[in-house]
Each structure stands twice: as C-alpha cells, then as structure tokens.
Amino acid sequence: MRFNCPCCGERGAEEFVYHGDAAATRPDANSPTAMADFIAYTYERTNAAGVHRELWYHAAGCHLWLVVARNVMNHQIISVARARDVALAQTAQATCGAQSNGGT
Amino acid sequence: MADQALAAQSAFSELKPVQSAALSIEVRDGLTIASIAAGKGKAADVRAVMQKAFGIDLPDRPLRVEGGGISVIWHGPDQWLAIAPRGAGDRDLESELAALLDGIAAVTDQSDGRAVVRLSGSCVRDVLAKGVPVDLHASAFASNGVAITHASHIGIVLWQIDETPTFEIALFRSFADSFAHWLAHASVEFTAG
Numbered sequence: 001m002r003f004n005c006p007c008c009g010e011r012g013a014e015e016f017v018y019h020g021d022a023a024a025t026r027p028d029a030n031s032p033t034a035m036a037d038f039i040a041y042t043y044e045r046t047n048a049a050g051v052h053r054e055l056w057y058h059a060a061g062c063h064l065w066l067v068v069a070r071n072v073m074n075h076q077i078i079s080v081a082r083a084r085d086v087a088l089a090q091t092a093q094a095t096c097g098a099q100s101n102g103g104t
Numbered sequence: 105m106a107d108q109a110l111a112a113q114s115a116f117s118e119l120k121p122v123q124s125a126a127l128s129i130e131v132r133d134g135l136t137i138a139s140i141a142a143g144k145g146k147a148a149d150v151r152a153v154m155q156k157a158f159g160i161d162l163p164d165r166p167l168r169v170e171g172g173g174i175s176v177i178w179h180g181p182d183q184w185l186a187i188a189p190r191g192a193g194d195r196d197l198e199s200e201l202a203a204l205l206d207g208i209a210a211v212t213d214q215s216d217g218r219a220v221v222r223l224s225g226s227c228v229r230d231v232l233a234k235g236v237p238v239d240l241h242a243s244a245f246a247s248n249g250v251a252i253t254h255a256s257h258i259g260i261v262l263w264q265i266d267e268t269p270t271f272e273i274a275l276f277r278s279f280a281d282s283f284a285h286w287l288a289h290a291s292v293e294f295t296a297g
Contacts, residue, residue: 007181008166008252012237015253060259061252062180 001075006082007062015060021045022053022067022083049073055083115219115280119287127225127294129287132272136190137214138197142182146208150182153204166250168263177263177274178250185214185261185274219280221287224270227294232271234290236262242269256286 001013027037050073056066065083070076114133122129142150151162158172166178174197177185186197198213205211223231229240235256239245250263260283261274275283 011253014237060254064181 001070001077003056003058003066003068003077004080005058005061005064005066006080007064008058011058011061015058016056016066017059019055019057019065022055022086051078112216115277116221116284118281119221119284122291122295124295125225126227127223127231127291129291130222130224132220132222134190135215135220136188136195136197137218137220137274138186138201139179139210139212139214140176140184140186140201140205141210141212143208143210147182149208150205153208157204163250166252168248168250168265177261179261180252187220190215217277218274219277219283220272220274221283222265222270222272224268225294226268227291228269228271231287231291231294232262235286236260238262240264240269240271242267255283256290258283258286 002010003013003016004010024041027034027041029038031037051069051071054068054070056068058064058066067081067083067086069078069080071078112133114131116131119129119131121131140150154160154162154176158174158176160169160171160174160176162176162184163169163178164181168175168177170176174186174188177187179185186201188195188197190196196213196215198211198215201209202211232240232255236251236253238251238253240251245251245264247264247266247269250261252259252261254260255262255273255275258275258279262271264271273283
C-alpha cells in the first residue's frame with residue numbers, strides 16, 4: 001500500500017500508523033443516552049466490505065494526521081486529505097447549519 | 105577533585121570517513137541547529153521575519169533554502185530546521201532565532217540532539233537505495249529537495265545539496281552508531297579495495 005501524503009508525496013505504508021475510524025462522530029457527553037452512545041462509538045463497527053474512511057498518522061514523515069478513504073477489499077487508496085482540513089470543513093458546515101437554523 | 109574540561113564528542117564514534125569520486129562520507133560536526141515551529145496562525149508572521157532577517161522564503165513544501173548565512177530545511181507543515189556552522193564565533197542559532205521569532209514560533213536547540221552526515225559521489229544514490237524508501241533518482245529528486253523518511257528503519261531528514269550528487273542526512277544523535285553501521289555495510293562495495 002502506498003499513500004499520497006499531501007506534504008511528502010507518495011510513500012510506503014510502513015511510514016504510517018493506523019489510528020482508527022475517521023467516520024465515527026464523537027457523541028454528546030451530556031446526552032441522557034451518553035453511556036450507550038459512547039459504547040457504540042468506541043466498540044461497534046460494521047466492518048463493511050468496501051470503502052472505509054480511516055485516520056492515519058505519518059509517523060515516519062511529516063507527522064500529519066490524514067483522513068484516508070481506502071477500499072479494504074483490495075487496498076486501493078481512493079483519497080488522502082489532511083485531517084485538519086477535513087475537521088475544519090466539518091466545523092464550517094456545522095457552523096453554517098447552526099446559523100441557518102437560527103436564521104429567520 | 106581535579107577540574108575536568110568538557111569537550112564536545114562527535115556523535116559518530118564508529119564512522120570512518122571515506123573520500124573518493126564514487127563515494128565520500130563526511131561527518132558534519134560543529135553545526136548549530138535550531139527547530140522552528142510556527143505558532144497557530146503565525147506562519148505568515150514567521151515567514152515575514154525570516155525574509156527580512158535572512159532574505160529567504162521559508163518553504164511550504166519539502167525544500168531547502170539558503171541565505172543570510174544559514175540554510176533552512178522544511179521539517180513538516182509550518183516547521184523548519186535552521187542550520188549553520190558554529191564557526192569561530194561559536195554561533196548559536198537558537199538564541200538568535202528565539203529573539204527574532206519571540207511570541208510567534210517555538211524555537212528549540214537541536215545542535216546536540218541531531219547528528220549530520222554528508223554523502224557525496226557518483227555512487228551515493230546506489231548506497232542510499234539500500235535503506236531509504238524514497239525515489240532519489242535525478243528525474244524525481246533534485247537539488248534542494250528534502251525528504252523526511254527513514255533509512256534502515258532509522259528516522260532521518262534528508263536533503264540534496266547539489267547535482268554531484270551531494271546529500272546530507274540528519275538523524276537523532278542516539279541512532280548515529282546504528283546508522284553508521286548500516287552505512288558502512290551499504291557502502292562497502294564502493295569503498296573496498
């Protein structure tokens with residue numbers, strides 16, 4: 001497997017460390033169902049055959065956190081993005097959503 | 105108790121210097137090295153200060169730049185390594201840069217934390233190919249190119265100086281002897297006899 005790091009270019013998988021599911025969203029700790037939500041968030045995975053969104057860390061390179069879309073059936077890397085950019089885009093979306101909800 | 109003077113020791117206690125057209129290996133001792141990490145949202149300020157002080161544009165991709173008596177190696181997003189010879193004046197880049205970049209970047213001395221070695225000659229790519237998993241062929245990697253990667257499982261920062269080709273490699277000092285061990289094996293076919 002080779003990842004196309006946005007900083008370093010194409011590098012072998014041995015430079016990267018897998019750090020979990022990038023699709024899971026951290027639940028609200030104040031929700032009445034928080035305990036069940038966190039158990040699901042921590043442990044429950046469908047392990048679907050096909051494309052997963054995963055967090056990878058470029059440990060032996062530029063130390064970027066990456067969101068990688070990878071097909072677990074054939075190890076094809078579909079996309080690699082900076083996790084920071086992905087998080088900022090999500091925050092922007094959430095903010096826009098809150099604004100539009102609060103708008104007239 | 106008798107007074108004992110402390111003297112700097114080279115990190116490479118086992119590395120034998122090599123000098124030939126095919127391959128030369130030279131330990132670069134006597135360097136002052138400082139890492140620069142821009143504060144959150146401060147990268148543009150850091151760039152402006154470094155441009156004014158040294159006349160260099162800090163790279164935002166894996167490149168090396170030189171100017172104003174220092175060379176700067178890209179070291180990750182918004183991070184750089186600044187390197188200069190200590191020289192007769194015992195130059196100290198950490199204090200120099202910390203004063204310039206006060207409040208906008210973290211500047212940390214790496215002089216004694218990193219070991220640096222210079223490899224040069226027509227066979228140097230063949231040597232590096234035995235342990236560095238990055239394409240260093242002239243068509244893929246040029247002068248002033250930088251790669252943060254590993255050599256024989258040892259984390260390194262590598263940069264190309266010229267088209268001889270000449271490369272320099274910086275690594276954590278405590279790995280210097282392991283690295284030298286690998287380098288001696290990788291280069292023996294070009295140095296023996």
